[in-house]
Amino acid sequence: MGELLGNLGVGFLNALGPLNFLMIVAGLAIGIVAGALPGITMLNAIVLVLPFTYLMGIVPALLLMIGVYCGGVFGGSITGILFNIPGDPMNVPTTWEGYRLNRQGKTQYALGLAIMSSAFGGLVSALFLAFFAPPFAKFALGFSTVEFFSVVVFGLASVSVLGQHSMAAALVSLFTGMFLGTIGTEAQYGVERFVFDVPFLKTGVDFVTVLIGLFAIGEVLDQIAGTAEPAAHVNTRAVPRLPLLDLWPLRWPLARGTAVGIAVGGLAGAGATVSSFVSYGLEKQISKEPERFGTGHAGGLVASESSVNGSTGGAMIHLLTLGIPGSAATAVMMGAFLIHGIQPGPLLFTKQPEQVYTIVAGMVLANVVMIALGFVAALSFATLMKVPAAILNTFIVVFCFIGAFALRNDMADVWLTMLFGVAGFFMRRWDLPIPPLVMGIILGPMAEGYFLTSMVANGNDLTVFATRPVSAIVLALAVALLVWPVAKRMRRRTT
Amino acid sequence: MAAPLAGVIVAIGLLFASRGLDTVSAPGQLGPSFWPRLVLAGLVIACLAKAVEARRARGRGAADAAPPAARARLATAIALVVLYVALAPLLGFPLTTALFIAGFLVLGGAGRPLMLAANSFAGTVALLYLFVKLVYLPLPKGGGPFETFTLALYRALRIF
Amino acid sequence: MTRIVVALLLALALVSGVVAQEKYPSRPIDVICTWGTGGGADAMARQISTLAQPVLGVALPVSNVPGASGNTGMAQLLAAKPDGYTVATFIQDTLMTLPMGLARYKVDDFEWVTRTQVADSFLFVKSDGPFKTVQELFKHAQANPGKLRVAGTGFGTVDDVSVRVLEKKGYKMTMVPYPKPGERYASTLGGHSEALYEQAGDVLQYLKAGQLKPLVIFAEKRHPAFADVPTSKELGIDLTLPQFRGIVAKKGTPPERVKALGDAIKKSMDTPQWKKFADDWYMSPDSYMGPETFGKWVAAEVDTLDRLVKEFGLRK
Numbered sequence: 001m002g003e004l005l006g007n008l009g010v011g012f013l014n015a016l017g018p019l020n021f022l023m024i025v026a027g028l029a030i031g032i033v034a035g036a037l038p039g040i041t042m043l044n045a046i047v048l049v050l051p052f053t054y055l056m057g058i059v060p061a062l063l064l065m066i067g068v069y070c071g072g073v074f075g076g077s078i079t080g081i082l083f084n085i086p087g088d089p090m091n092v093p094t095t096w097e098g099y100r101l102n103r104q105g106k107t108q109y110a111l112g113l114a115i116m117s118s119a120f121g122g123l124v125s126a127l128f129l130a131f132f133a134p135p136f137a138k139f140a141l142g143f144s145t146v147e148f149f150s151v152v153v154f155g156l157a158s159v160s161v162l163g164q165h166s167m168a169a170a171l172v173s174l175f176t177g178m179f180l181g182t183i184g185t186e187a188q189y190g191v192e193r194f195v196f197d198v199p200f201l202k203t204g205v206d207f208v209t210v211l212i213g214l215f216a217i218g219e220v221l222d223q224i225a226g227t228a229e230p231a232a233h234v235n236t237r238a239v240p241r242l243p244l245l246d247l248w249p250l251r252w253p254l255a256r257g258t259a260v261g262i263a264v265g266g267l268a269g270a271g272a273t274v275s276s277f278v279s280y281g282l283e284k285q286i287s288k289e290p291e292r293f294g295t296g297h298a299g300g301l302v303a304s305e306s307s308v309n310g311s312t313g314g315a316m317i318h319l320l321t322l323g324i325p326g327s328a329a330t331a332v333m334m335g336a337f338l339i340h341g342i343q344p345g346p347l348l349f350t351k352q353p354e355q356v357y358t359i360v361a362g363m364v365l366a367n368v369v370m371i372a373l374g375f376v377a378a379l380s381f382a383t384l385m386k387v388p389a390a391i392l393n394t395f396i397v398v399f400c401f402i403g404a405f406a407l408r409n410d411m412a413d414v415w416l417t418m419l420f421g422v423a424g425f426f427m428r429r430w431d432l433p434i435p436p437l438v439m440g441i442i443l444g445p446m447a448e449g450y451f452l453t454s455m456v457a458n459g460n461d462l463t464v465f466a467t468r469p470v471s472a473i474v475l476a477l478a479v480a481l482l483v484w485p486v487a488k489r490m491r492r493r494t495t
Numbered sequence: 496m497a498a499p500l501a502g503v504i505v506a507i508g509l510l511f512a513s514r515g516l517d518t519v520s521a522p523g524q525l526g527p528s529f530w531p532r533l534v535l536a537g538l539v540i541a542c543l544a545k546a547v548e549a550r551r552a553r554g555r556g557a558a559d560a561a562p563p564a565a566r567a568r569l570a571t572a573i574a575l576v577v578l579y580v581a582l583a584p585l586l587g588f589p590l591t592t593a594l595f596i597a598g599f600l601v602l603g604g605a606g607r608p609l610m611l612a613a614n615s616f617a618g619t620v621a622l623l624y625l626f627v628k629l630v631y632l633p634l635p636k637g638g639g640p641f642e643t644f645t646l647a648l649y650r651a652l653r654i655f
Numbered sequence: 656m657t658r659i660v661v662a663l664l665l666a667l668a669l670v671s672g673v674v675a676q677e678k679y680p681s682r683p684i685d686v687i688c689t690w691g692t693g694g695g696a697d698a699m700a701r702q703i704s705t706l707a708q709p710v711l712g713v714a715l716p717v718s719n720v721p722g723a724s725g726n727t728g729m730a731q732l733l734a735a736k737p738d739g740y741t742v743a744t745f746i747q748d749t750l751m752t753l754p755m756g757l758a759r760y761k762v763d764d765f766e767w768v769t770r771t772q773v774a775d776s777f778l779f780v781k782s783d784g785p786f787k788t789v790q791e792l793f794k795h796a797q798a799n800p801g802k803l804r805v806a807g808t809g810f811g812t813v814d815d816v817s818v819r820v821l822e823k824k825g826y827k828m829t830m831v832p833y834p835k836p837g838e839r840y841a842s843t844l845g846g847h848s849e850a851l852y853e854q855a856g857d858v859l860q861y862l863k864a865g866q867l868k869p870l871v872i873f874a875e876k877r878h879p880a881f882a883d884v885p886t887s888k889e890l891g892i893d894l895t896l897p898q899f900r901g902i903v904a905k906k907g908t909p910p911e912r913v914k915a916l917g918d919a920i921k922k923s924m925d926t927p928q929w930k931k932f933a934d935d936w937y938m939s940p941d942s943y944m945g946p947e948t949f950g951k952w953v954a955a956e957v958d959t960l961d962r963l964v965k966e967f968g969l970r971k
Contacts, residue, residue: 049630051716054701141844141845143845144842144845144847166545166548168544168547168548169545169548171537171540171541171544172502172538172542174541175534175535175537175538175541176538178537179509179535179538182530184722185722185726185757186527187832188810188832189527189809189810190724190752190811190812191516191517191518191519191527191757191811192723193513193516193527194512194513199730202722202723202730217576220572221572221573224565224568226568322837322840322844323861324838324840325837326837328691331691335694335698335701339698341931343860344860345859346860346861346866347860347863347864348860388603388605389603390599390600391603391605391614393599393603394599394600394614395618397576397595398592398596398622401583401592402626402632405632405635408719408720409633409719409731410720410727410731411584411635414580414583418577422573444534449834451530452525452529452530452832453833453838456829456830456832457829457842457847460523460524518756518970519755519810519969519970521810521815524810631683631716632718633716633718
């Protein structure tokens with residue numbers, strides 16, 4: 001313990017050095033802005049800063065990327081709350097509640113909650129990384145694709161939470177998303193599915209094209225057609241409140257969200273998106289007022305937002321102690337390590353403690369600094385509400401073009417994005433909810449991969465999902481999540 | 496009512512299209528067609544449920560049609576976006592983006608010439624510096640003379 | 656207004672176009688990495704990009720175009736002009752799509768500029784697991800056909816071929832597909848698969864930490880860094896399908912530009928930085944092949960793979 005504290009102390013001193021600290025701040029700023037810009041995702045940003053990191057040492061390089069990572073997963077919630085355009089898929093549940101709160105005139109409250117719960121989740125998970133990384137990593141290796149599959153199924157089951165009016169509509173949307181996820185070259189056999197000789201479909205449909213198409217372009221078209229609902233109060237002076245006291249009544253959702261974030265990020269390495277959906281679903285199940293979810297429920301916002309940043313520390317445990325990137329963002333960071341000739345993995349903590357603990361300390365600092373930067377960013381994006389809608393809409397389309405292109409440097413992704421934009425417009429018209437579709441295309445392929453691998457590894461024995469205890473518990477929770485609303489409706493009818 | 500049933504038909508059509516997917520042999524394992532079939536079956540059931548629901552809710556709250564003016568604006572907006580994407584590989588990103596910004600602003604009712612010029616020029620140049628110079632994004636350069644133009648523009652702006 | 660400016664800029668373009676006619680290279684060369692960031696192909700592309708920049712005098716920005724075992728990036732290379740300003744990475748896994756009938760091009764559609772890396776594959780097991788030698792592993796496989804699980808990349812890949820060659824020798828094991836490298840390593844480390852098919856450089860950190868250990872190398876001769884690891888040949892298994900990575904350009908690129916690229920890459924590979932990089936990843940010392948030999952070698956590899964695919968009935 002003493003040695004650990006000593007290492008951490010040195011780490012903090014190093015991380016506070018001028019260059020290192022500058023990298024943290026710069027990374028956070030880039031991450032928050034990129035995350036918030038519709039069209040440019042956190043992943044875009046982290047890939048785009050990668051070439052710059054070659055010019056630096058590994059520590060500032062990693063601190064820059066960690067800054068982008070921590071800021072990026074949060075940034076999307078700003079534009080989600082303000083404009084109903086989540087910057088990244090993990091901000092979808094936050095948007096669901098936050099935009100409602102904004103429409104009720106509680107913009108400052110919503111932004112403040114998002115900043116504070118992100119920072120809290122991130123901070124706790126970074127401390128968890130500092131103190132428990134090696135033993136936790138050992139524990140995490142015990143989980144296999146069987147457990148990962150169950151967790152993803154739980155995420156998919158939370159669709160019952162997202163479907164507001166009609167479960168059937170939500171399921172249509174979800175299965176459509178899952179189907180879109182099967183298009184393209186399948187990973188385990190290398191076989192093309194549903195490509196119909198269209199060359200660009202070979203690569204499949206990237207979920208980012210769906211996300212920014214349906215949300216950002218769809219929203220722009222909706223505004224142009226003049227069908228977007230008018231706000232109750234347009235709050236152009238949206239100075240976020242820093243609601244330290246506001247958080248106290250929400251302490252349990254906050255704690256649960258953070259715990260889910262660390263667990264899902266660290267155990268499955270599945271990253272922020274899965275944990276935000278799982279956390280939101282769990283919160284609704286536990287909440288005493290589930291019917292208020294989707295109408296601007298602070299608990300739902302806090303739970304999803306804290307789990308998003310809570311997952312960052314968990315995912316870093318996987319990367320630093322096992323050398324296994326669980327999410328796309330940590331995979332890029334792994335690339336940064338390799339280019340500097342360092343293999344992240346079991347030896348990193350013992351062979352290069354100074355570097356590792358500087359990175360860990362930097363992550364703790366990043367989450368503290370994020371409160372200030374998040375505040376500034378929220379303020380500046382809120383002033384965008386004063387910019388004429390015509391200009392805003394125009395640049396949203398241009399950013400979506402660039403963001404889609406940057407995915408694979410391919411025009412096909414730009415076409416897909418615009419196509420989904422038109423689809424998003426009509427989905428709004430036909431009362432088909434958009435979040436389940438986004439969820440389906442992200443979680444669907446993960447579920448397929450984990451399921452098939454589990455089947456091959458266990459001799460095609462389906463019972464394995466029930467005989468492994470963690471998997472059994474998570475699946476039981478998923479079933480409860482699906483059955484609960486139906487059961488409640490039946491009870492209401494009988495009484 | 497009609498839309499969900501159309502969904503059922505499409506899903507069944509796709510189920511047919513999933514025949515012949517199992518071209519790589521892996522004896523005794525679920526092939527690559529297993530999962531999409533499961534998903535499509537789910538989609539069929541969900542669409543049927545939606546159809547039943549729509550039938551029950553018939554008569555309540557018909558969809559509000561957009562006024563014709565809005566519909567024309569929407570069609571123009573979609574056309575502009577499609578043109579933007581279609582022309583970018585031919586004319587290059589800088590030129591198409593400048594034109595698109597101007598066009599979309601006019602459509603949005605922000606048509607003052609000074610504002611148009613400022614946004615379309617300054618905006619495009621700023622984007623070029625950010626994404627081509629700083630982050631090396633190989634945005635489309637255009638074909639033939641337009642490629643020469645884009646390259647010359649990049650050189651003039653000291654991007655290359 | 657816009658029109659005037661366009662006209663002016665076009666005029667400017669014509670002038671500058673004439674002036675800039677043109678020594679090669681005079682502008683950045685796009686390097687398409689056909690795999691995602693963070694993997695072996697990405698590391699290679701970025702090393703070449705960094706080291707060749709001073710030689711060529713222009714930047715070589717790497718853009719990742721992953722998907723379809725590298726074929727998405729190939730499609731993009733084939734859509735570009737053969738002017739030497741677009742090159743791409745090409746690796747073994749992409750080559751395998753040719754005999755599997757999943758690729759839409761032929762070996763002849765490329766200028767094979769340079770083979771930069773060759774690495775042999777191993778079977779690894781957990782160090783504290785029950786298997787100490789390859790004989791023990793194979794004996795267990797013989798006694799319990801299909802029970803042992805080998806983590807590999809997917810069906811219809813080189814990994815799959817190797818496992819089937821072993822099956823033919825009487826060592827029947829099940830290949831479990833883990834397309835993501837991280838999941839593949841975690842499955843063996845966590846005991847969810849008994850063995851791992853991989854190149855040494857990719858699992859370096861677990862080898863150094865003593866968590867994984869190599870049992871057999873699929874090669875003709877032993878690797879100097881793993882002198883006590885027997886080769887497949889010693890065990891009577893005739894199978895060497897080395898992983899390779901290289902740089903290709905589109906067919907029709909002017910020969911002097913192919914040569915310029917090839918020379919620049921050769922120079923990059925002679926630097927101490929590259930030597931260290933290659934050693935870190937346990938690359939074979941005879942990795943280099945220039946434009947003259949690389950293409951012929953690839954054609955021969957495809958013939959071998961073709962034969963194996965037919966022999967094992969991998970294609971339905």
